[in-house]
Amino acid sequence: MRRDRISRLADRRRLYTNETYDQARSQLNPGQPPIPAPPGEQRNFEAELFYRLLYSHHFTQYPFGIRRVRPGTDSITLEVESEQRAEEILNRILPAQEPDGEVHGIPAVRVRRRTQNGIEVHQCGRRTSAWLTGLPAYVWKRVEAACLDTLADIAWRPLWKGPAEWTDEEALSEQHWNTGEWMRHFQDGAWSGSGLLRRLAVLHTVVPADAVTGYKGLPIRGYDGMGPVRWCLDLCHRTGIRYRKEELVDALTDAEFGLPVAIARHLDRIYPQHTMKNWVRLDDQARTGLIELRFCTFNYPELRVGTAGAKDRAIAEGIQARVDIALASD
Known part of the structure; x- marks a missing residue:
């Protein structure tokens, strides 16, 4: 692409993502849309993430507590604005089980990687990826520990600390709630939730x-x-x-x-x-x-x-x- 076109696309992309100019420019690929649409499993995962992000009980500096997004071809990065919001997000997406058996969160989501820049969450057995960044590594460690403390206080089981595969409880919950007509309906429109998340x-x-x-x-x-x-x-x-x-x-x-x-x-x-x-x-x-x-x-x-x-x-x-x-x- 010509230099002036690349600069124009990078500047325009920043309006949708709030990235730095260099970040936006690095994500532009010849022949690809400036904000790519992800493949099916990633699209569905992002729509579910968007659904979980919508709910917040606190004021945040940025909408839903996300300072910027970095949409890639097969992953997305969400820069979280604060420790409080990070804990709220993890409590909503990481799966846990009530004593009576009900599963909360997104089934089979696990923390796959931890780096100095943040943590990567994904869904076991599916081509999915979302990076949560914006806080130092020690803060993310503290946030995870706070989530575990919250579950311990209410006697819930943290399924996300289990094996790197679907547990029986998560599979049963998925079969009960996330199959059939409702899931087909949600996945047919998943492009809209994913698309909004990528342009937050x-x-x-x-x-x-x-x-x-x-x-x-x-x-x-x-x-x-x-x-x-x-x-x-x-x-x-x-x-x-x-x-x-x-x-x-x-x-x-x-x-x-x-x-x-x-x-x-x-x-x-x-x-x-x-x-x-x-x-x-x-x-x-x-x-x-x-x-x-x-x-x-x-x-x-x-x-x-x-x-x-x-x-x-x-x-x-x-x-x-x-x-x-x-x-x-x-």
Whole structure:
């Protein structure tokens, strides 16, 4: 590729990933999309990771506590912003078993490698990989130990400390919950969850929101059968801050860097535009993935830099700084 084109692609990719210029440039490969789509097992794994990341009980400086992402062809790196968020993430993805037999987390996920830069998690027997970085090695070790302490306190069994293969309990849980029509439905739309995870930074580089929360929603009217996998994202701004809806939609629908989605105009007859003023729904032509962007205004007392408590002050200041950067592009 010509030097000027490489530079343009690297700069544009940073909008979606928040990588450094050198990081973004190193991931560009001739003949490949600037943000590649992963193969099937990795795509499904990333969609499951995205589902688990959506839930957070704390304010974070970056949406869902991820400072930047580095999507590769067959792996993804997530730079976690804090020790607290790292512990929350591991508690949600590493499998553990209740005394009554119920399994929580993602079945068969194990920590495969530990380096000075972070840890790699994967799913046994499948071509999957996700690196969790952003904290020193000793902190990741401490986070793992904290997860084990949490499980010990509630008498749960840490399956992720077991063999590097599926346990009987995980196989039974997978068979019970993750097969059949529901799993086919989720995997048909897994490209949307994986695609959002690989472009997570647009939720703070493009949008000046104080907080972004989300969940996987139930089906809605306007589709046949179970409809698409529905990702609901709430983007909350403080008073007086412009939403930048059009800019976010442009980024997510960009032909080169975005996802294969467009505004779901076919839903207008069911949900008139005047009733959905601050909501935007994007779906694909095959109707397998639906992204619901819901913009709102709310002033969180905890995020006022001048009045935030000691616990929230650093987060409030960090949020204000990134909002100012996003607004500087206006």
